[in-house]
Amino acid sequence: MTKPQTNPYRLPTSVTPSHYNLHIRPDLESETFTGNIDISIDATENVSEIVLNAKEIELKSARLVGGGNATEASDFTYDEELERVTIQFDGEATPGSYTLSIDFDGILNRKLAGFYISTFTDESGEERKIATTQFESTDARQAFPCFDEPAMKASFEIALTVPADLFAASNGPIISEVVSDDGSERTVKFGTTIKMSTYLVAFIVGPFEATDPVDVDGVPLRIIHPMGKGHLTSFALESGAFSLKYFTDYYGIPYPGEKLDLVAVPDFAFGAMENLGCVTFREVILLVDTERATQPELLRIADVIAHELAHMWFGDLVTMEWWNGIWLNEAFATFMAAMCTDAFNPEWRRWDQFSLERSAAFDVDSLQKTRPIEYEVKSPADADGMFDLLTYEKGGSVLRMLEQHLGPDRFRDGIRHYLKKHEYANTETSDLWDALEEVTGDPVRSTMDAWIYQRGYPLVNVKQCDGCDKTILTQNRFFYKAPEDADETVWPIPMGIRYADSDGNPGSMKMLMTEDDVEVAELASARWVNANGGSNGFYRVSYSPDLMTSLRDAMGEMEAIERYSLADDQWAAMAAGSSSAIDYLNLAEGYSGEDDLDVWTLLTRNLASLERILDDEAARSRMRSRLGTLYSAGLSRLGWDPRDGDSPRDLELRGLLCRSLGITARDEDAMARLRELHDGYLTGTTIEPNLAAASANAVAIVGSASDYEAFLGRFKDAATPQEERRYMTLLSSFPGEGEFQNTLEMCLNGEVRSQDAPYLAGGAMFNRHHGFTAWEFIKSHWDEMLEVYPDNSVVRMVSGVQALSRPEQVADIKQFFETHNVPTGQLTLEQHLERLDVNAASRQREVGPLTEWLLAD
Ligand SMILES: [Zn+2]
Secondary structure: OOOOOOOOOOOOOOEEEEEEEEEEEEEOOOOEEEEEEEEEEEEOOOEEEEEEEOOOEEEEEEEEEEOOEEEEEEEEEEEOOOOEEEEEEEEEEOOEEEEEEEEEEEEOEOOOOEEEEEEEEOOOOOEEEEEEEEOOOOOHHHOOOEOOOOOOOEEEEEEEEEEOOOEEEEOOOEEEEEEOOOOOEEEEEEOOOOOEOHHHOOEEEEOEEEOOOEEEOOEEEEEEEEOOOHHHOHHHHHHHHHHHHHHHHHHOOOOOOOOEEEEEEOOOOOOEEOOOOEEEEEHHHOOOOOOOOOHHHHHHHHHHHHHHHHHOOEOOOEEEOOHHHHHHHHHHHHHHHHHHHHHHOHHHOHHHHHHHHHHHHHHHHOOOOOOOOOOOOOOHHHHHOOOOHHHHHHHHHHHHHHHHHHOHHHHHHHHHHHHHHHOOOEEOHHHHHHHHHHHHOOOHHHHHHHHHHOOOOEEEEEEEOOOOOOEEEEEEEOOOOOOOOOOOOOOOEEEEEEEEOOOOOEEEEEEEEOOOEEEEOOOOOOOEEEOOHHHOOOOEEEEOHHHHHHHHHOHHHOOHHHHHHHHHHHHHHHHOOOOOHHHHHHHHHOOOOOOOHHHHHHHHHHHHHHHHHOOOHHHHHHHHHHHHHHHHHHHHOOOOOOOOOOOHHHHHHHHHHHHHHHHOOOOHHHHHHHHHHHHHHHOOOOOOHHHHHHHHHHHHHHOOHHHHHHHHHHHHOOOOHHHHHHHHHHOOOOOOHHHHHHHHHHOOOOOOOOOOHHHHHHHHOOOOOOHHHHHHHHHHOHHHHHHHOOHHHHHHHHHHHHHOOOHHHHHHHHHHHHOOOOOOOHHHHHHHHHHHHHHHHHHHHHHHHHHHHHHHO
C-alpha cells in the first residue's frame, strides 16, 4: 500500500518516473510550442489513471506502453488549482515498468516563468526573440507534463527542433544536429543528464552566441550571450573557471555534468538559476566590462556565479526532499559563495562584507512575524514564498556560525561525507546534521535544530558581577517590539569571546551557551570583553555601561567586523527603544578615524535615515554639518583623487564617502566636484568607476529636467548592463515632479523591462520629495502590476514602503493591504508592515529629542 498523501498538492507515489525523453518544437513567431515526451515509469500498484503536473499546457494524446501492450488514454481531466492532469486509461495496468508517451502543446508566456519569451534589440536595431526556461520552484509543468516534485528524480534526454539559424542549448552537451530537408529547421539532441529534479531542467533557443570553451580540468566552460556582447564575457569566464575548480576541490567530488554553460538572458525574474550544466543569469550579473564596473558590481557577479556553481553539487547532485528544505540548498549556496569569493579575491574581504547580509537577516528576524528557517510548505505559492532573507541570509549566517564553531576543516569533511552519502538522492535537514555528527562527533543536531526550527535569535547581555568575581551572561530573544506574552525561547549559542586580560594581553575562548544564564570566571578581571568575537555568531550583544565604555576605549584592538557589530547592535537597540538616536549619533561620531568599507557602509546608511526623519530645517542643517565633519574626517585618509595602489575596497570607500558627503551632508564643495566629475563622465573622460557611480547619484538627487533627459538617454543607450541599471535606477531620484511621474509611467509602459520595473517602482518610494506619490501610483495600478510583473518581484517592490514612516502614510499603506494580498509573499508582506510600525514608532520617539539636542548644541 501507498500511504495516502495528506498534502493535496503532492502527487500519488504509486507511479514514479526514472527517465524522460523530451522533444520540444518552439514557434517563436506565434509564441507557442508543441512537444512529445516518453516518460519511463514504474508502477507499484495496479493503475487505471496517472496523475501528472501540468499548467497551461494541453495534452493531445497519451498512451501507456509496456508488458507487450499499448493502451490509449481515454480521457484527460485538468485541475487548475492543483496544477495537475489526470490521464485515464480503459482497463488497469499491473505493477511494472512502462513508457508513458504524451503529445502536448503550450504557450510561450511573457511572465518570465516556465517556458517564456524574452526579447532584445540587436545591433541593427531589430527586436529579436528568445525562448527560454525558468522552472524553480514549480514551473517545469508549464513546459511539459511531468512529476514536478524535487524528490521524483529522473534522467533527461532532451531534443529541440528550432529554426536553423538559431542557437540552442540545454543541460547536456549537443550529441547530434540534423538539418531538415528544406534547410529551414535543425533538430538538436542533447546528452542524457544525471538523475535530477525537474526544476533543474533548462533549454534556451534564440539568436545567442557562445564564447570558445575554457577547459577546466576536463569540463568545457562557456558563456552564452545575446549576439554582439562577446566583449563583456571575460570576467565571468575567469570567475566561473575559478569557482568550478574551487568547488571540485572543496567537495572532493567531480563536477556532476559533462559541460557547463553560463547563459545571459535579457529578461529574467531572479538573479540566476542553477540548472545543471546550463545556468541562467540576468545579464547584469554575468556580462561586465571590468574597466567600467564598480567593486560591488564585480563582487556581486563573482558571488552569484559561485553561488550557482556551489549548487551543482549542493542542490543538483543532492537535493532537498520537499520545498520546506529549500533553505538547505540556498543557505548552503550563500555560505559557499562567500567562501569561494573570499578565495577568488581576498582583497574584497568577503566575510567582512557578509556582515551586511547578516544584518539584513537580523532585521527581519527581530520581528514578531518572522518565521523559522525551516517552515511548512504545502502549495507552490508557499514554496515561492520561501525565497527570502531568512532562507538565504539567516541560513547562510547560521552555517557560518556552525563552520566557525566546528572548525573549517572538520566542517568541510562533514560536507564531503554528506554529499557522497546522498549523491543522486534527496535529503531532509537532519541528514546534514547527522553527517556532520558522524564526522566530527560533536552534538550538531541538537545545537542546530534550535536555530533552524525556532524563530528569532538571542540577545546576549553581558555584565560583571558585583563582588562575585564573575562575568554574567544572560540571553533573551531580541525583538524590535516584544509581544505581550513573554517569549522564553533559549538557544544553544556557539559563542566566540575575545578579551584583554588584566595586563592587556589578548585572549579568546569558545563556549556553547546552553542555559539562559551563565557565569564565567575567566573574564572577571578582563579589561574588555567582546562577547561576539569575530562577529560570526547569529546573536546580538548588549553590554552593561561599564563594559561598553571599556570596549569603546579599546576600539583600536577590535577587528573591523567587530567594530561593525558594535555599531549594528547599537542601531538595533535604538529601533527597539532601548537606546536613542542621540546615543547612536554619539557612537557614530567616535568612528571618525574608521578606515573600513563595511563599517562606513553601515554608518552612512543609518545616519542618512536619521537625517531623513528630521522635519525642522535648522536641526537638519545642524545634522548635515555634523555629518559633513564626520565624512570629511573619514575621507581625509583617501582624498578625492584615486591613487596607485588603492585597494578595491578603498576605491569603493572613496566613492561612498564622497557620495555621502554630497548627498546626505549636502556639502556644497562635494556636490560641485561630483557634478564636475559626472559632466566629464558623460563627455567620455575616464573616471574611476566607483566615483563615476557616486557622481551620477549626486547629480540625480538635485538634477534638472535636462539632467533627467541625459540620464534617460544613457539608460537607453548604455555601454554595459551595469551602466544601464545605474541610470535606470537613478531615474527615480530626481526632484522634479514631471520627471518623477515620467519614471513611474515607465514602470508600466514597457520602456523598463518587467524584470526591473518592480524594483524601480519600489525604489521610487525612497524619493525624498515624492515617495508617497510612488506609493499612490503602485496602489492605483496594483492589478495591472500583478498581471505584468513576475510573481516573485511584487513583494520585493512593496519592501520600498519602509521609506514611508509618517503616521498618516503608514495608516494608508496598512489600510490598502487589508484588502489586497501578495500571493507569493504574504508572510514577507506582513513583515514589511510590522517593520513599518517599528519605523513609525521609532520616528515618533526619536525626532523630538534629536531635534532639541541638535539645536541646543
Ligand atoms: Zn541558490
